[in-house]
Amino acid sequence: MNTAEAAGAAAVASARHDDILVVTIDNPPVNALGVDVRRGLMEAIEAADADPAVKAVVLLGAGRNFLGGADIREFGKPPQAPALPDVCNRIEACSKPVVAAIHGAALGGGLEVALGAHYRVALANARLGLPEVLLGLLPGAGGTQRTPRLIGAAAALELMLSGRHIGAREALKLGLVDKVEEGDDPVAAGLAYARELIASNAAPRRTSEGTALADRPATQAAIDAARADTGKKARGLFSPLKIVDAVQGALDLPFLEGLALERTLFLACLDSPQRAGLVHAFFAEREAAKAPETRSAQPREVNSVGIVGGGTMGAGIAVAVLDAGLPVVMIERDEEALARGRANVEKVYDGLIAKGRIKPEAKEAIMNRWSGSTAYDALSQVDLVIEAVFEDMAVKQAVFKELDRVCKPGAVLATNTSYLDIDQIAASITRPQDVIGLHFFSPANIMKLLEIVVPAKVAADVVATAFELAKKLKKTAVRAGVCDGFIGNRVLAVYGQAAQMMMEDGASPYQIDKAVRGFGYPMGPFQVSDLAGGDIGWATRKRRAATRDPQARYVQIPDRLCERGWFGQKTGRGYYLYPDGARVGTPDPEVEAIIDAERRRAGVTPKTFTDEEIVRRYLAAMINEGANVVDQKIALRPLDVDVTFVHGYGFPRYRGGPMHYADTVGLDKILADIQEFAKEDPLFWKPSPLLVDLVARGANFASLNK
Known part of the structure; x- marks a missing residue:
C-alpha cells in the first residue's frame, strides 16, 4: 500500500457485516471531503463491486456528522484526484445497492455524495443542505442535476438558492430521503435498511434517472419563476442565476451533458471575485469570534438576563434573549412604561403568529419566561444585565449606580450604548471589572451584528461571557475597543x-x-x-x-x-x-x-x-x-x-x-x-x-x- 492509499484507508474504513459492507468516513472534526476521503470512498466502492460476497453497501460518517462538505484546508490549492464529481458518479454506478445513512450534517458535497447513493435513510437529527450559494458557488458534484431529478425543479431551486439547512422530516416530505429513523445509531439504521433492500431484491436506484422533471411545462414554469424572482432578490450576485441555468440544463440535457454544463458554470463561479469576497466573509466571521479573551478565560454561567428599558431597542434585545430560551426580567421607570415594554415584546411575536411562523401557544410559552418590575431589586439574582436606556451619560450612570447596588457579586453588567465612553460608565461604580459593552443593532432581534466593546478594566471572563452569549443569541460577534462610536x-x-x-x-x-x-x-x-x-x-x-x-x-x-x-x-x-x-x-x-x-x-x-x-x-x-x-x-x-x-x-x-x-x-x-x-x-x-x-x-x- 502506498502513502496515498494508506491515508485514504485511514480516513475511510470498511467493515463487513455479513453480506453488507459498511463504509465509515472518519475525518474529524466534521468529516470534510478531503482528498483522502475521496480516495477512500473510491477504493471502498471499487472493492464492494469486485467482491461477490457483498450484496449492499452502507455509507456513513463517524462522530457527529455524515459528511460536512468541502475540506477548507484545500481551498486555493491545486485540485487532487479523484474529483468529487467522479466519486459521486462512481458511487451511483455501483452494481450493488448503496445506502447513505445520514446523521448530523450532510451539507454541500456531503449531500451530493448521499445523492450519488441509491437510497437514503436519515436519523432525526440530520441536517441537509446545498449552501454553496453562500460562498458564491453552486453545487459542483452533480447537485444541480440530481436534486431536481429527485425532488423537482421548484424544491431543488429553493434549496440551492436559499442555501438553508433542512431537517430530516422536511427532507422526507420533499423526497430527498427515503425514510427517517428516530434512533441515534447510523450503523443500525443503515444496516436495517440495507437488509430490507436485499430481502426485496431491490436493484440500485440511480438518482440521475429520477423522473421528477417529467412534466416539462410545469418544470419550465418553475424555472422561469425562480429566474424572475432571483433576478430581483439576488441583484448584483453572480452565482444564483448560474444555479438557475444549471437546473435549466437538467431539464434540457441528458444527464452527462448536464454534468458538463454544471462543471462549466461551477468553474465560472470559482473564478468570480464574488466567490473570493464571500469566502473571505465566511472565514472572517469565524475568526472574529476568536477574541483573545475567549482563549484565556472560561465564560461565567448565564441562566437569566435582566434588561433595563423597554423601548424599541430594549424590547428587541428581550426578544433575542427569549428566543435563546433564557428568562428575562425587564425594568422600567413606572407601570405604564413597563406595560409598553411588554407590548413591544408581544408585538414581535404577534407579527410572527400573523405570518404563520409560530402558534399562539408558542408565544404564551415564551412570554411565561418574561417578567417585569419597576424596582431594580428584581434584578438581584440575574446573571447578566443589559442596560438599554436613553443615550445620555448621566442617565446611564444613574442606571449603573442602581445595578451596582442590587446585582449579586459576579453578575455581568452590560451597556448597549452606541457611542458613549464605557470606561467612564465603569469608573462610576465599585465593580468596573464586571462592566462591558454589548452594542446591538436595531431591530436587535433581527440584526446579526453584536459589537462586544471591551473597556480597560473588564475581567477576561466577562469578555468570554459576552462572546458565549452572542453564540446563544445567534449573533455575529466582533470585539471592539472603547472610543466614540467603537468600530462601526x-x-x-x-x-x-x-x-x-x-x-x-x-x-x-x-x-x-x-x-x-x-x-x-x-x-x-x-x-x-x-x-x-x-x-x-x-x-x-x-x-x-x-x-x-x-x-x-x-x-x-x-x-x-x-x-x-x-x-x-x-x-x-x-x-x-x-x-x-x-x-x-x-x-x-x-x-x-x-x-x-x-x-x-x-x-x-x-x-x-x-x-x-x-x-x-x-x-x-x-x-x-x-x-x-x-x-x-x-x-x-x-x-x-x-x-x-x-x-x-x-x-x-x-x-x-x-x-x-x-x-x-x-x-x-x-x-x-x-x-x-x-x-x-x-x-x-x-x-x-x-x-x-x-x-x-x-x-x-x-x-x-x-
Whole structure:
C-alpha cells in the first residue's frame, strides 16, 4: 500500500457485516471531503463491486456528522484526484445497492455524495443542505442535476438558492430521503435498511434517472419563476442565476451533458471575485469570534438576563434573549412604561403568529419566561444585565449606580450604548471589572451584528461571557475597543460626513443614494438616515459640538432638516417624503431648495459628480477610517472591520467587506485617491498612517489578519 492509499484507508474504513459492507468516513472534526476521503470512498466502492460476497453497501460518517462538505484546508490549492464529481458518479454506478445513512450534517458535497447513493435513510437529527450559494458557488458534484431529478425543479431551486439547512422530516416530505429513523445509531439504521433492500431484491436506484422533471411545462414554469424572482432578490450576485441555468440544463440535457454544463458554470463561479469576497466573509466571521479573551478565560454561567428599558431597542434585545430560551426580567421607570415594554415584546411575536411562523401557544410559552418590575431589586439574582436606556451619560450612570447596588457579586453588567465612553460608565461604580459593552443593532432581534466593546478594566471572563452569549443569541460577534462610536459608528461618522460634503458640493442626496445602491448596498446613506431617524445623528452632532475642530468642515444641511422636525420616516419626511406612512420615500423638492440655499450660504459653487466618483469618495473615506480603527487597536484586525460592515451596515457581502475590497482594488490606488481628495480638504482627507505604511511595504490588509 502506498502513502496515498494508506491515508485514504485511514480516513475511510470498511467493515463487513455479513453480506453488507459498511463504509465509515472518519475525518474529524466534521468529516470534510478531503482528498483522502475521496480516495477512500473510491477504493471502498471499487472493492464492494469486485467482491461477490457483498450484496449492499452502507455509507456513513463517524462522530457527529455524515459528511460536512468541502475540506477548507484545500481551498486555493491545486485540485487532487479523484474529483468529487467522479466519486459521486462512481458511487451511483455501483452494481450493488448503496445506502447513505445520514446523521448530523450532510451539507454541500456531503449531500451530493448521499445523492450519488441509491437510497437514503436519515436519523432525526440530520441536517441537509446545498449552501454553496453562500460562498458564491453552486453545487459542483452533480447537485444541480440530481436534486431536481429527485425532488423537482421548484424544491431543488429553493434549496440551492436559499442555501438553508433542512431537517430530516422536511427532507422526507420533499423526497430527498427515503425514510427517517428516530434512533441515534447510523450503523443500525443503515444496516436495517440495507437488509430490507436485499430481502426485496431491490436493484440500485440511480438518482440521475429520477423522473421528477417529467412534466416539462410545469418544470419550465418553475424555472422561469425562480429566474424572475432571483433576478430581483439576488441583484448584483453572480452565482444564483448560474444555479438557475444549471437546473435549466437538467431539464434540457441528458444527464452527462448536464454534468458538463454544471462543471462549466461551477468553474465560472470559482473564478468570480464574488466567490473570493464571500469566502473571505465566511472565514472572517469565524475568526472574529476568536477574541483573545475567549482563549484565556472560561465564560461565567448565564441562566437569566435582566434588561433595563423597554423601548424599541430594549424590547428587541428581550426578544433575542427569549428566543435563546433564557428568562428575562425587564425594568422600567413606572407601570405604564413597563406595560409598553411588554407590548413591544408581544408585538414581535404577534407579527410572527400573523405570518404563520409560530402558534399562539408558542408565544404564551415564551412570554411565561418574561417578567417585569419597576424596582431594580428584581434584578438581584440575574446573571447578566443589559442596560438599554436613553443615550445620555448621566442617565446611564444613574442606571449603573442602581445595578451596582442590587446585582449579586459576579453578575455581568452590560451597556448597549452606541457611542458613549464605557470606561467612564465603569469608573462610576465599585465593580468596573464586571462592566462591558454589548452594542446591538436595531431591530436587535433581527440584526446579526453584536459589537462586544471591551473597556480597560473588564475581567477576561466577562469578555468570554459576552462572546458565549452572542453564540446563544445567534449573533455575529466582533470585539471592539472603547472610543466614540467603537468600530462601526466611528467609521460611519466619517463616510457619512464624506456623503454630506458631496451633497453640499453638488451631488443630490438622491444621486448619492442611487450610486451607493449601485455598488451593492440595499440602501443609500440618506435613506438609512431617514430610516434610523435624523434626530439620532443630530443629538450626536450637538454632543460633539464642543470638541469639534473649528478648522474642520461642517455641513449644516442635516441640521436644517432637523430644525424643521423632519426626522425621516417616523415624521413623514426627512431627505425623502413619506406620504401616508409610505415605507419607500420619494424625492422632496423642498429639500433640494434647502440644499441650494445652504450651498449659497457656504459659498460653494456646485459641481457634478459621476456615480463612480461618488462611490470612490464614499469608500475611500470608509477604508481610510477603517485603517485608523485597526491602527489604533479599536479593531483587532481588518477582518473585524469587514465583519462589522457586512453584518451591521449593509456592505455587500459578496465584496467581502471594505478592507477586503480595498485589497482587491489595490491599496496604492486607494491611497492615491485620498491624496488627490486631500488637495481640496487636507484636514478631512488625511491618509491613515497604517494605509501609508502598507503601501510603502507593498503589503495589504489581508497580511494583518494572520
